[in-house]
Amino acid sequence: MANGKTGERTAAAEAMRPHDHRDCIRRVLDEAERRASDDRVNFTPVRRHALEILLESHAAMPAYGLLKRLDADGFGSQPPVAYRALDFLIGQGFVHKVERLNAYVACMYPHEAHTPAFLICRACRSVAETCVAPTPAALLREAQATGFAIERSVMEAEGLCRACALAEGAACN
Amino acid sequence: MANGKTGERTAAAEAMRPHDHRDCIRRVLDEAERRASDDRVNFTPVRRHALEILLESHAAMPAYGLLKRLDADGFGSQPPVAYRALDFLIGQGFVHKVERLNAYVACMYPHEAHTPAFLICRACRSVAETCVAPTPAALLREAQATGFAIERSVMEAEGLCRACALAEGAACN
DNA sequence: CGCCGGAATGTTATTGTATAATAGTTGCGA
DNA sequence: TCGCAACTATTATACAATAACATTCCGGCG
Secondary structure (H helix, E strand, O other), X not given: OOOOOOOOOOHHHHHHOOOOHHHHHHHHHHHHHHHHHHOOOOOOHHHHHHHHHHHOOOEOEEHHHHHHHHHHOOOOOOHHHHHHHHHHHHHOOXXXXXXXXXXXXXXXXXXXXXXXXXXXXXXXXXXXXXXXXXXXXXXXXXXXXXXXXXXEEEEEEEEEOHHHHHHHHHHHO | OOOOOOOOOOHHHHHHOOXXXXXHXXXXXXXXXXXXXXXXXXXXXXXXXXXXHHHOOOEOEEHHHHHHHHHHOOOOOOHHHHHXXXXXXHHHOOEEEEHHHOEEEXXXXXXXOOEEEEEXXXXXXEEEEEEEOOOOHXXXXXXXHHOOXXXXXXXXXXXXXXXXXXXXXXXXX
16 A cells, blocks of 8 residues: 555554555465464364455454355355354454454454454444453453453444544535 | 452442442432433433343343343333333443343443443353543554544453352362 | 424334254264 | 264254334423
């Protein structure tokens, strides 16, 4: 792209603006492939294809959308097909669920353990993922005070990405 | 402790351990009542009763559970009854949705604007809410870098509350 | 009084999300 | 060849959420 290469461009910025998305796909897919063989888990055709589909864009895809695609591409047509693939991919950390949308996105940082945080555009449903420190301090403090053992955490922020904010502003004028 | 009265007891601790829950109910309900009349919004019977039901415990209640209760207590029996009440209560900030569970909890801090954060016990489904700074710094930085306008955010941590951790440990021995 | 408009409810129907339960398939080592 | 394990297929169902429309209640106003 574009890009600019300043060195301090953030990940969210990457996701939200034009970039060579084939790089994203290749990079993540390679990583997944490698990790899967390392961990001796089966990266089967359905699972792989599900990940490919999710990688096609940074927008979040609902389960039944994924299912429709899998069906069209010759895999099963019943819900469990999609959900099993998703379970696997989530378990491996290749995919996150965006709770707010009941939808799924490919993880852009499959290599590092992290607490995913999302910037969710309510207009175009694009989702920018950003890595966040294992667990935010405030939360950790509360948890420790109660003896609550955090196993997994997420952050989700909803709003308007820049493109949509501009578009909306235009529409309202 | 129990308790210990150190003065630094946190809110999450409050929710996760025994306490006089009638105080919670009264306190929140009073606040809601007052705020509603201040803001000149209609705190109608269904809405009020829905809040009362949610206040009965710190556990998260699914929409259809609430609906069943409303029905049993003589209000409507169709989904929109529950969802309308929830929309109102959420809009007023009296209730939060716990995305992870597709369930709803009464807000324990109806007086202050805040980003809710939840400690969700996967065993007993109890939910401890803790107030968190408007928006966590890391996220805010990302957002600003992209021109993303955050309108609303949540944090959810899943794990085991102390009681359930003990119980589970016991069961496994 | 009688009409109007808005807010809140009631009702029916539909779509989307997710899982339970069960059975069939494939590959592989003993 | 048997049996195990992992994966896949299918049916059915429960739960979550919203669309669309009818109805009621109430306050303001000519």
